[in-house]
Amino acid sequence: MIRAILFDLDDTLYPSNSGVMDQIRLQMMCYLCTRLHLTPEEADELRRDYFLTYGTTMRGLQINHDIDADEYLAFVHDIRLENHLQPNKELDAVLAGIRQQKVVFTNASREHAEAVLAVLGIRSHFDRVVDIRDMDYESKPVATAYGRICELLGLEPAECILVEDNVRNLEPAKKAGMVTVLVAGSAGGQNPAPDIVDHVLSRVEEIGHLLETIGAAGEQTAMRTDRTAG
Known part of the structure; x- marks a missing residue:
């Protein structure tokens, strides 16, 4: 589950x-x-x-x-985020409909993550921010980072879905046993191998539809999507 x-x-x-x-x-x-x-x-x-x-x-x-x-x-991270980002009402609504625990897993600092979430208007949906310090600076894609976040959350890898824009960071997650989701619209032309990436989205806002499709509210199905969800 x-x-x-x-x-x-x-x-x-x-x-x-x-x-x-x-x-x-x-x-x-x-x-x-x-x-x-x-x-x-x-x-x-x-x-x-x-x-x-x-x-x-x-x-x-x-x-x-x-x-x-x-x-x-x-x-x-001393940049003016408001010059580049704005509230995302669509993502706000999508995240509100996801019942599972939602966690930010970032190689950046907590301060930067909190600032980004605030500008996007989605901070209230996240139960936790796990940043580079929480990883003892051993960040993605170092294999120990994935075990560390599971330890912090008290979960097994198979109980987690990782949503990422970088295939490089998904490969260790897949090996650890996580379900892997690539946001291809941010992937810069990456060509993900099917043994690394379980599901592909063109935009992160599609995550709600994907979770419904794979039955992630209950037991994960064996279904694999090899095309962009939408």
């Missing part, structure tokens, strides 16, 4: 073309250039390398440069 829906935050609960992540990446670049005295080209290369190697740029900076994590998180 599905007991919890775990939602990624950035580029999942809002469209990837909103500009939010573009601004965060600019803040990352500024941090790297000023704190590590890098050129923009060097900073971008390091950012990408750490992201691919450690799951987040911040984790690479912690391990290799002993940075202050709280300072970094505050710096990179």
Whole structure:
């Protein structure tokens, strides 16, 4: 039985073309250039390398440069969200109709997550925000992060659905036993393998319809969707 829906935050609960992540990446670049005295080209290369190697740029900076994590998180998330996001009444209504526990599972900070949820007008629907600190900075897609969130929630992986915009973060979830849902509209042309992604949505607002389709209010069915729900 599905007991919890775990939602990624950035580029999942809002469209990837909103500009939010573009601004965060600019803040990352500024941090790297000023704190590590890098050129923009060097900073971008390091950012990408750490992201691919450690799951987040911040984790690479912690391990290799002993940075202050709280300072970094505050710096990179210091953006004006209201310039990019607005209340989403459709998503508000969809979330209101989901009976399972709803949790934000993010590699970002709690402060950033709370701010995003507030601007979108959907904070009241979420029972919990699990952020990078709750993961002891071992973030998605590190395998231990998925066991950690289940431990925090007191659930088995098979009792959870993970909704994500990044196939890379869904693969360990699938291996752990979670049901995996890709928000393809935010996926940037990713081509998900059927052994990694159970269901595909074009927009996160379709999650309510998907849950009805797979019977997630009760026992999960064996049904697999290999096309966009809608």
